[in-house]
Amino acid sequence: MIALAPGNLRVPKWTRPVYLVAAGTTDFRKRYPEKRLEELCMMAFRMLLEENDLKRDPLETKGLINFACYGEFADHFQDQLLCEAKVHDYLGLDLLPNVGIKTGGATGGSAMLMGATTVASGMSDCTLVLGWERMDEVRTWTGNYYIATAACKDFETRLARNYASYYAPMARRFQEMYRVDDRVRAEIAVKNRRYACFSPFSQQPGRHTIEDVLNGEIVSDPLRFLECCAMSVGAAGALLCSEDLAYRLTDTPVRLYIAGGSHTLRTGDRRPMRIPLLPHETEEGYAWLYDEMAKQDGRWPGFESFGATRFAAYMVYRMAGINAPIEDLDLVETHDAFTISDLQTYGDVGLTLYGREQEFVTSGDCYLHNPRTGKPGKCPANLSGGLLGTMHAVGATGIFQCGEVLWQLQGKYDTFHGDPKVWEQYGKTKPADWQSLQVKDARRGLAISHAGVGSHVTCAVLEKAW
Amino acid sequence: MTDGNVAAMEPSTISIVGDAWILHVPRFGEEGTHYHTYGLLTPYFKGLAEGRLLATRCISPACPISKGNGQLWLPPRADCPDCHKPAKGLPLISRWGCPWLVGSVFRARFARLGPLYGFTTSTKFAFGAV
Numbered sequence: 001m002i003a004l005a006p007g008n009l010r011v012p013k014w015t016r017p018v019y020l021v022a023a024g025t026t027d028f029r030k031r032y033p034e035k036r037l038e039e040l041c042m043m044a045f046r047m048l049l050e051e052n053d054l055k056r057d058p059l060e061t062k063g064l065i066n067f068a069c070y071g072e073f074a075d076h077f078q079d080q081l082l083c084e085a086k087v088h089d090y091l092g093l094d095l096l097p098n099v100g101i102k103t104g105g106a107t108g109g110s111a112m113l114m115g116a117t118t119v120a121s122g123m124s125d126c127t128l129v130l131g132w133e134r135m136d137e138v139r140t141w142t143g144n145y146y147i148a149t150a151a152c153k154d155f156e157t158r159l160a161r162n163y164a165s166y167y168a169p170m171a172r173r174f175q176e177m178y179r180v181d182d183r184v185r186a187e188i189a190v191k192n193r194r195y196a197c198f199s200p201f202s203q204q205p206g207r208h209t210i211e212d213v214l215n216g217e218i219v220s221d222p223l224r225f226l227e228c229c230a231m232s233v234g235a236a237g238a239l240l241c242s243e244d245l246a247y248r249l250t251d252t253p254v255r256l257y258i259a260g261g262s263h264t265l266r267t268g269d270r271r272p273m274r275i276p277l278l279p280h281e282t283e284e285g286y287a288w289l290y291d292e293m294a295k296q297d298g299r300w301p302g303f304e305s306f307g308a309t310r311f312a313a314y315m316v317y318r319m320a321g322i323n324a325p326i327e328d329l330d331l332v333e334t335h336d337a338f339t340i341s342d343l344q345t346y347g348d349v350g351l352t353l354y355g356r357e358q359e360f361v362t363s364g365d366c367y368l369h370n371p372r373t374g375k376p377g378k379c380p381a382n383l384s385g386g387l388l389g390t391m392h393a394v395g396a397t398g399i400f401q402c403g404e405v406l407w408q409l410q411g412k413y414d415t416f417h418g419d420p421k422v423w424e425q426y427g428k429t430k431p432a433d434w435q436s437l438q439v440k441d442a443r444r445g446l447a448i449s450h451a452g453v454g455s456h457v458t459c460a461v462l463e464k465a466w
Numbered sequence: 467m468t469d470g471n472v473a474a475m476e477p478s479t480i481s482i483v484g485d486a487w488i489l490h491v492p493r494f495g496e497e498g499t500h501y502h503t504y505g506l507l508t509p510y511f512k513g514l515a516e517g518r519l520l521a522t523r524c525i526s527p528a529c530p531i532s533k534g535n536g537q538l539w540l541p542p543r544a545d546c547p548d549c550h551k552p553a554k555g556l557p558l559i560s561r562w563g564c565p566w567l568v569g570s571v572f573r574a575r576f577a578r579l580g581p582l583y584g585f586t587t588s589t590k591f592a593f594g595a596v
Contacts, residue, residue, distance in 0.1 A: 033486040036505035042545045042552075049550075059530060059549065079491065079500040092547030137500040139583050 002273040002307075009276070011318040012259055014120035019246035019253040020462060021239050022061075023403025024048030027426040028203040028234035028391035031136040037078060037235075038090035041132055044235040044396075045091050048128075051416075052239075054249045064245065066124035068098035071111035071131030073394035076146045078134050087130070104150050105337060106260075107131060108236070108398025109449020109458030113258045115240050125242045131395035132235035143231050150452050152266045160220070164228050164338060166453050168220035170267065171340035173303035175222070177296055177355075182222060184358045185339035186213035189226045191367065192336055192382045196389025198434055200423040201400075203232055203391055227339040227388070234393040236400035251466060252410045256402075257320040258460040261311030263301075267453045270307065272299035276314045278350040279323045289355050300354070306454035309348035313459045317350070320461040322444075325350040326365065329379050329461075330442035331408055333401035335450035336386040345448060349459060351379060368437050376440070383408065383437040398449030398458065405445035405462045413438035479580035487511055490580055501582060506544035506552075526551040 024047030026032075026040050035043070049058035056064070070084040080086070084100040103110040108131045115129035135143050148161040156166070174180065190210055196202035208226060216224040246253035264270055275286055293299060301307040313325075322328045332351065336342035343361070347354040351365075360381075364370035367377040384390050384404040391400060407416050414436050416422065423430040447460045479490040481501065487508045491500040504511050513520040522543055524536030529549035536546065545552050 031483075033483040033488055033503040034505060036503060036507060036544070039506050039544050042550060046550050079493065079502065090543065090545070090547060092550070137502055139497065139499075142497055 002271050004273075004276070009314075011315055014117075014319075015122060016120055017243050018116045018119045018256045019241045019243060019465060020256045020402060020406050021241050021246050021250045021253050022048045022052035022054060023236070023238045023399075023406050024051065025201055025236040025396070025400055025403055026234040027201045027428075028232050028393055029136075030203060030231055030233070032134070032233040033136075037080075037083065037132060037134050038087050040134075040233070040235045041087045041130060041237075042090060044130065044132075044237045045128075048237045048239055052250070053252075055251075056249060061239075061249065062092075064126040064241075064249075065093065065096060065128050065239075066126055067115075067118045068093055068096060068128040068130065069111045069115040069118070070098055070100050071102075071107040071129070071395035071399060072100060073102065073104060073107045073133055074146055074150075076149070077137060077143070079137060083132075087132070091130075093128070103262075103456035104451030105335065105392075105394055106398060106449040106451035106456040106458055107395045108400065108402075109258070109447070109460065110260065110398070110456060111395070112238065112240075112256070112398055112402055112449070112460060113260050113458050115238070116256055116258050119240050119242055125245050127240045128237060129240060129399055130235065130237035131393075131397070131399045133393035133395045134233050135231040135393065136233050140231055150265075150455075155266060162220060164220040164223050166267065167338045167340050168223050170303045170344065170453065171222055171338075174340060174344055174357075177292075177298055177302075177304055178358065180343070180358050182214060183210055184361050185222075185227060185343060186210040186224075187361055188336065188339040188342050188366075189213045189224075189388055192342075192386040193226065193389040195368075195383050195437060196385025197431060198437055199385045199390050199417050200426055200428055200430070201234075201391065202385045202389055204230055205385065205389055223338055223340065229337045229387040229392040232391050232393040234391055234396055236393075236396040236403055238399050238402055238406075246465070253465050254406050254409050255463040255465040256460060257316050257463070258458055259312045259315035259319060260456065260458040261308035261315070262456045263306070263308040263311075263454050265452055265455045267303055270301055272302070273307070275300050275354065276310055278310075278314060278317055278325070280325070280350060281353070285353065289353075292355065301454075305344060305354060306348050306450070306457060308454050308457040309345055309448065309450065309459065312448075312457045313349040316459045316461050320444075320463060322461060325446070326352070326378055329444050329446050331383060331405065331439050332379055332381045332446040332448070333384060333405055334381055334386065334448050335397070335457075336382055336388050337392060337450070339388070341450065342381070342386070345450070349446065349448060368439065380437075380439060383413070383439070398447065398460075401447040401449065402460055402462065405447050405460075408439050408442050408445060409462060409464045411438065411442075481580055481582035483582065488582060507542060510542050524549065524551065 024044040118124040193206040196205035346357040364372035365378040366381040368380040521540040524532035524546035527534035531548040
């Protein structure tokens with residue numbers, strides 16, 4: 001049993017507000033031999049400075065930077081320690097301070113979190129957050145071996161050197177406990193890969209059917225091939241500012257609130273606890289769930305849920321004044337490294353109650369256009385194409401997600417995804433059936449960055465500030 | 467480095483994808499080989515193999531540091547760190563009038579052209595070492 005003391009539940013109180021004003025990214029590919037890592041980072045940096053309609057010219061904006069936070073998941077992949085120093089120098093940011101941040105799959109989110117604290121504290125008025133991963137230096141199976149070192153070496157890794165194998169038992173347990181059909185997971189894969197078709201940045205867009213997913217090869221039972229993200233190469237960046245500077249740089253800044261949580265790497269070792277309640281939840285509302293868990297030898301968070309995600313959401317909703325997530329949020333980017341991690345997360349961040357996660361999909365609320373009702377979905381998920389369809393160059397992922405939410409809130413989905421020149425820049429042709437995935441009048445979005453089997457998670461609320 | 471040590475070095479293996487050279491770094495045997503791309507710096511390494519030493523410089527008049535007449539970068543950079551202009555369109559510098567040539571490689575060795583991720587066949591290939 002874990003029991004958090006009231007002091008542990010102190011809601012973060014920043015000294016000053018933090019704003020996101022610009023983002024940049026590369027496209028993402030399984031292999032990217034055309035460019036070295038630093039050259040990819042420069043691509044994202046240039047886009048950040050040049051293509052966000054900032055009121056200062058790119059080099060003037062660069063001249064405002066005080067601090068850099070870099071996200072890179074694994075030195076193994078790059079076969080290079082201290083990439084941060086190489087990238088920092090290559091971007092021409094010497095002698096400014098920089099730190100490298102590593103929290104597995106949540107590395108990008110943690111880099112955003114640390115970058116935000118540099119601004120919130122007054123350490124910096126303008127912080128560059130940039131992340132990358134280069135997973136094409138090794139064969140895919142060697143890459144899987146490397147990634148699996150993010151499981152516990154003593155008690156888990158030797159059971160399987162494939163990360164899907166750590167999510168597969170969670171999927172099994174979740175579906176038994178909450179009676180979920182395989183088709184619900186498959187629908188998530190179909191949706192996110194289809195949304196990726198409209199993104200010039202995407203690595204594996206695809207127009208699949210639920211049957212395509214279910215007929216695919218099993219990677220680790222019950223997870224099929226199309227339910228798993230791929231090795232990825234690319235970089236993404238974000239520029240965080242103080243309030244005063246944000247409004248000097250842009251008329252459309254976005255307020256950023258971000259918090260984190262963490263939990264043991266070993267899923268089977270998670271001690272049970274009472275559910276920390278989000279503002280819209282009550283103990284009575286979960287009486288049925290505790291009864292159900294008692295009947296089914298269950299516990300919270302168990303194999304079904306992510307305590308770290310719940311902790312991060314608990315904090316960030318209180319920071320941002322979110323009282324009813326499904327009503328207050330206009331879009332969400334989840335960490336859909338596997339369909340099951342996407343599905344499990346809906347309960348953790350309160351888009352549904354725990355135990356009812358599948359309803360977020362079956363209701364159609366997770367779509368831009370709800371196919372069940374023909375109306376707009378309540379909180380479209382992963383319009384970027386997510387990790388399944390667009391990218392998971394790990395250190396970049398949490399930053400890329402925030403960038404996509406930023407552009408949605410600024411009403412710039414079409415600018416960044418619909419311009420044929422953007423597609424051509426990456427050697428692609430804009431599809432003839434391209435559709436805008438711009439959310440109408442979006443005011444607030446949520447971006448969830450997630451590591452391991454929930455070892456580190458950040459939740460970021462981005463809010464239109466004009 | 468003495469001649470004896472050079473002779474004892476195993477020839478490097480590279481693969482070519484498009485314009486890029488990819489160096490094989492067999493850290494832990496075949497399964498643990500890192501296939502490291504030289505990306506936009508490939509012309510530099512190709513130059514070495516052809517007996518030429520290359521450098522880059524910034525020629526962007528808008529650059530606040532180089533003002534269009536930058537100092538040599540050696541090792542070279544594909545992008546100027548001061549104005550971010552990409553190397554594409556930037557001529558590599560010449561000492562003797564030839565736009566690419568600033569020096570000559572004093573020793574050349576052979577490298578193998580090898581299978582990338584195990585997918586192509588091997589042939590002999592010229593490679594330079596300074």
